[in-house]
Amino acid sequence: MFRFAMKMAWASLARRATRSLMVVLMISVSLWSLLLMQGVYDGMTEQMINNAIRSDSGDVSLFRRGYRLDPSLENVIPDTFPDGRKVEDVLGMDGRVGSFVKRLQQNGVVATARYSRNIMIYGVALAAEKKHGQLQRYLLTGHYGFGAKRKGAIVGYRLAERLHVTVGSKLILSCQNSSSDVVSISVRVNGILKTNNMSFDEGSVFIDLDLAEDFFGVHQGVSQISVMMNEGKDIGELQLALQQSFPGLDVMRWDEMYPALMQSRVIMNGFKSVVSLIIFGVSGLGILGVMMVSIIERRREIGIMLALGTEFSQIRIMVLIESLIMGFSGFVAGSLLGWVSLLYFRSYGLDLSMFSEAFEEFGMDAVTYALIQPGYFLSAFTAILSAAVISVYFPLRIVSKVIPARIINEI
Amino acid sequence: MARSMWYNKKMDYFMKPMLLVVFLILHPFVIRAESVDEVIRKVVENLNGNTAVMDIRMVVKTSRAERRMEMKSYSIGNEKSFIKITYPKKDKGITFLKVNKGMWQYVPRIEKIIKIPASMMLQSWMGSDFSNDDLVKESSLYDDYEHKMIQETDELYQVELLPKEDSAVVWGKIVMLVSKKYLLPTMVSYFDEASVLVRQLSYGNVRSFSGKNYPSLWIMKPTTSDKKGHETRITVLDAVFDGRISDEYFTKRALKRFSR
Amino acid sequence: MFLNFAFRYVLAYKRRSAITVLLGAVSTALLIFTSAWMDGSHGQLIKNSVEIYSGYIQVTASGFRENPGFDKLVFDYGSLQDQIKTVPGVDVVSPRLETFVLFSAGEKAVGGMLIGIDPDKEKRISRLFSSLKGGAYLVGTDTIQLYIGSELARRLKLDLGDELAFVGSGTDYSFAADKLVVKGIFQTGLFEFDASAAFLAKPYFDSIMASENIASQVIVLPKEPVRAAQLASVIRKTVGGAFEVASWQQTMSALLKSMKLDSVFGYITLGLIFIVIFFVVMIYTLLAVFSRVKEIGIMRAIGTTPREVLLLLLLESSFLSFLSVVLGGIAGALSAYYFSIYPVSFTGMEEQFKQYGLAVATIPTSFKPLIILRDMAIMFFLLVLATLYPIIKVNCLKPIEAIHHV
Structure with a gap:
């Protein structure tokens, strides 16, 4: 019986091939573009968030309480707390923590013979940063390292431009050390970074953590510990747990450090939902129209079938299958197209460099790598199939009112 | 012990004529290699003195205007110095203290002692073509550079100063002309890393102040395009070298106390 | 049919x-x-x-926008103003002099911008006046009364009536310092601006900064703001090559x-x-x-x-x-x-x-x-x-x- 309905559905679809194809085409093209939009926009948002997390905040960051208001060398996280505990030990034992890095930072000045700028000097452990946020991936030119003598520096590309320096140039860093003396050291540019995290690209110099300790005159403690979590762990839980075990520290989530990024994500999601809703709604209308017409056209046949004793439920199944076939084919074609395009943009990226300057203004990458999430296809599948099912409701209601005898006699 | 003495003696005996020959051949180089450091050491010593109390006039010239200032400076070597502005009237009583690497300023008009922060060290000192940093770090010509004799004439040494790898100086190179007669600089040229001239400081009018020869005219001239027409002239009006200076000048309290 | x-x-x-x-x-x-x-x-x-601050048309000395400095100021504001005023379509011409100084209050010292303005004209060319958050806006006869950005005030821990000092240099590179009193606090919403800028009435400011008849930029308010670009090009022709005239499309290109x-x-x-x-x-x-x-x-x-x-x-x-x-x-x-x-x-x-x-x-x-x-x-x-x-x-x-x- 089901097979019969299936056959009937196919037959009626094939009879109006142009029409059916057009519906399938409509669904697939709209799905395709929708998938593209989602993947690219998500890629963009997540890239921005990812840049901030990898280069700075981690999933959560620890600071000494009060550091954010007064970021001085006095406000460091001690290596060992008075009760003998160490932050490192606690983090190392926590199964939720994937990796963490320590950073020591201080405001200072970088100078060459001609130019000087106010900047933030970061003492970092490059090997740990590599594992932590894959900092080396942001390297634009030069080497990811501080050289054999650890006297190298890695600087943001915008800073390098402003100081007119390249790899190998000498920089003089000056800052106020922990005993309030103005101290200076010379370093050579080893690498230039482009993180698209603006505050980094414009005003940061990275030096070796040990060198920074000597330079700043800080013999214990760090300014920030950035923590990356293992996949699938709950960030709020970790934050709470860390906050409870270190009441003297501020434990901040990335979205607390970069609230604007979180808002971008929320706005983007809302925006996407609205657009999806419109698109699926309109596609649903398209299917509805076609089903409506195709059923009204076949009123007589249906009347005859009913008169010959076909159950109404069978008619219903037939119509439903017809609509589902169209919806499903559109879904498959659209998903395939979308998936392939997204796959391409995921590996090769979408180059929007013609607006590149504006992009950087907003802390975005010029080349956006698309994101592919199973959710896109799942929600599209649900949306299209529900549209297909809903769109047969009205036509079926019309048919259900059909009194076989009258219909047959109608023409 | 005895054995080595004998050995030395024997060496002396055989080698003396030989060494003499070698020495004669190498002579100019050996002298230079040893003395170029010596030259710079002496130059720095002669410029700073053990202690110095000076009356100075500073004229700052820009493309538009010329401004004259006068001040009194007290210094011990190059570690400590205290400067008090005496002219013009508007700025009279402003004092500066430099101890080691820190620098403070007192401004009577606002009754405040201000520590010059790291971010302002590279800015101009009193609108001149010297930076705060120049005042603090002028010291390092001897310690922070490798010295190389480039040329020697009857009157001058030409010395190239290349910063040591670890020294925190912005210059790529400094070329100094030193008068042989006084062991004082006559011209110091500062280059950036690309060996482009950034500024020149010339010294002239060597005068005798209480028996010590000292350049009484300093002219600093930046050569970068954005400082076109700028020039700072320092004239030493009077100076007393190697006298006793009270330690009291080199405390933060002095800033306010000696301001009047 | x-x-x-x-x-x-x-x-x-x-x-x-x-x-x-x-x-x-x-x-x-x-x-x-x-x-x-x-x-x-x-x-x-x-x-x-x-409108908050930058203005529809900015006139500066040639080279200032590229590389600002005291050598590239408008040194005869009076005559420049007269020239600009002859251009039809110009509503208001107002001078500003921006200088970088070190503000100091109590133990805190913060670098920032100290700007001399003509308070009455400034009212019309920017929203400085309407951004008043507390206290009062400046008047032309004010002396040491300071109109300060809310974030800057917060960083210096200042409130209305509090004293602070600044050190900087005058346009002749002379040393400049004075004690000031907070008269008003403004908040434009431009975070960077609120965190770095403070204003004095120009007559008194000029006496400390040796800047009488000198401006770093001259702001022109067109009668019809939509025609700013056209007006800017007319002004450009009028004032000649010694000055740069930039409409907001140029100053705000990013x-x-x-x-x-x-x-x-x-x-x-x-x-x-x-x-x-x-x-x-x-x-x-x-x-x-x-x-x-x-x-x-x-x-x-x-x-x-x-x-x-x-x-x-x-x-x-x-x-x-x-x-x-x-x-x-x-x-x-x-x-x-x-x-x-x-x-x-x-x-x-x-x-x-x-x-x-x-x-x-x-x-x-x-x-x-x-x-x-x-x-x-x-x-x-x-x-x-x-x-x-x-x-x-x-x-x-x-x-x-x-x-x-x-």
Whole structure:
């Protein structure tokens, strides 16, 4: 019986091939573009968030309480707390923590013979940063390292431009050390970074953590510990747990450090939902129209079938299958197209460099790598199939009112 | 012990004529290699003195205007110095203290002692073509550079100063002309890393102040395009070298106390 | 006669026509509203950024914008002002002198900008006066009274009436320092600006900074702000090569670029929605046309030429498109108009705007009838285009085929 309905559905679809194809085409093209939009926009948002997390905040960051208001060398996280505990030990034992890095930072000045700028000097452990946020991936030119003598520096590309320096140039860093003396050291540019995290690209110099300790005159403690979590762990839980075990520290989530990024994500999601809703709604209308017409056209046949004793439920199944076939084919074609395009943009990226300057203004990458999430296809599948099912409701209601005898006699 | 003495003696005996020959051949180089450091050491010593109390006039010239200032400076070597502005009237009583690497300023008009922060060290000192940093770090010509004799004439040494790898100086190179007669600089040229001239400081009018020869005219001239027409002239009006200076000048309290 | 036929067909298939019209109308309204929204929000952002401080037209000494410094100031403000004032269309000319100083209060020392302004004229060329948050704005005879940014005041831990000091240098590179008293605190919403700027009345400021008749930039307010660029070029000719005259389009080029970027994303998304709508309209037309295949066949059989059939169908679809564009146009225009008078406010989102250095709390849509007509025309064209394929296709059928079409 089901097979019969299936056959009937196919037959009626094939009879109006142009029409059916057009519906399938409509669904697939709209799905395709929708998938593209989602993947690219998500890629963009997540890239921005990812840049901030990898280069700075981690999933959560620890600071000494009060550091954010007064970021001085006095406000460091001690290596060992008075009760003998160490932050490192606690983090190392926590199964939720994937990796963490320590950073020591201080405001200072970088100078060459001609130019000087106010900047933030970061003492970092490059090997740990590599594992932590894959900092080396942001390297634009030069080497990811501080050289054999650890006297190298890695600087943001915008800073390098402003100081007119390249790899190998000498920089003089000056800052106020922990005993309030103005101290200076010379370093050579080893690498230039482009993180698209603006505050980094414009005003940061990275030096070796040990060198920074000597330079700043800080013999214990760090300014920030950035923590990356293992996949699938709950960030709020970790934050709470860390906050409870270190009441003297501020434990901040990335979205607390970069609230604007979180808002971008929320706005983007809302925006996407609205657009999806419109698109699926309109596609649903398209299917509805076609089903409506195709059923009204076949009123007589249906009347005859009913008169010959076909159950109404069978008619219903037939119509439903017809609509589902169209919806499903559109879904498959659209998903395939979308998936392939997204796959391409995921590996090769979408180059929007013609607006590149504006992009950087907003802390975005010029080349956006698309994101592919199973959710896109799942929600599209649900949306299209529900549209297909809903769109047969009205036509079926019309048919259900059909009194076989009258219909047959109608023409 | 005895054995080595004998050995030395024997060496002396055989080698003396030989060494003499070698020495004669190498002579100019050996002298230079040893003395170029010596030259710079002496130059720095002669410029700073053990202690110095000076009356100075500073004229700052820009493309538009010329401004004259006068001040009194007290210094011990190059570690400590205290400067008090005496002219013009508007700025009279402003004092500066430099101890080691820190620098403070007192401004009577606002009754405040201000520590010059790291971010302002590279800015101009009193609108001149010297930076705060120049005042603090002028010291390092001897310690922070490798010295190389480039040329020697009857009157001058030409010395190239290349910063040591670890020294925190912005210059790529400094070329100094030193008068042989006084062991004082006559011209110091500062280059950036690309060996482009950034500024020149010339010294002239060597005068005798209480028996010590000292350049009484300093002219600093930046050569970068954005400082076109700028020039700072320092004239030493009077100076007393190697006298006793009270330690009291080199405390933060002095800033306010000696301001009047 | 054709028109009559067309009407009758449209009326005969009420429901289907209604859906087509509805879709067209919704698309039109969507396009109009989106344009109005983007235009309005961009206009608002620019207006804010321009009007808060930077001004519509900036006149500086040549080379100052590239590389600011005391050697490149306007040294004879008086005569420059007289020259600019001769240009028709100039409303207000006002001088500013920006200097970088170290502010010091108690133990705190913070670097910032100290700016000398003409308080009365400044009132008209920027929103400094209306950004007053506490205390009072400056008057021309003020001396050590300071008008300070809220964030800067917070960083220095200052409140109204508190004392602070500054050290800096005058335009002749002489040493400048003075004690000041906080008279007013302002908050423009531009975070960076509020965190670094403070103002003094220029007459007194000039006495400390040796800057009488000197300005770092001269701000010109045009009588018609929309014509700022044209006015700037006239002023450029008047004042000669010793000065640079920049309209806001030049001083705010980065902002303009980001607006362009935003528009691109907006139109991409809109285009996406239109693709779907285009298809649906096409499908509906197809259905409508093919349900009448028999009639068309008969018409052809009794001698109507294909051209006449085409005309008839086109007329019909144009009529439907026109109807939907008009309906959508009215809806779109009404909403654009409504939100231009009652702007949408974003009270929870200042943080995001702040990070972008933009100060916006409410965004009005822009209501420009010409743009609305343009959008309506675009939509009309698109809708007719969508019906073209089915119409041509049905016209390609031979009369016999058509009559027997099932």
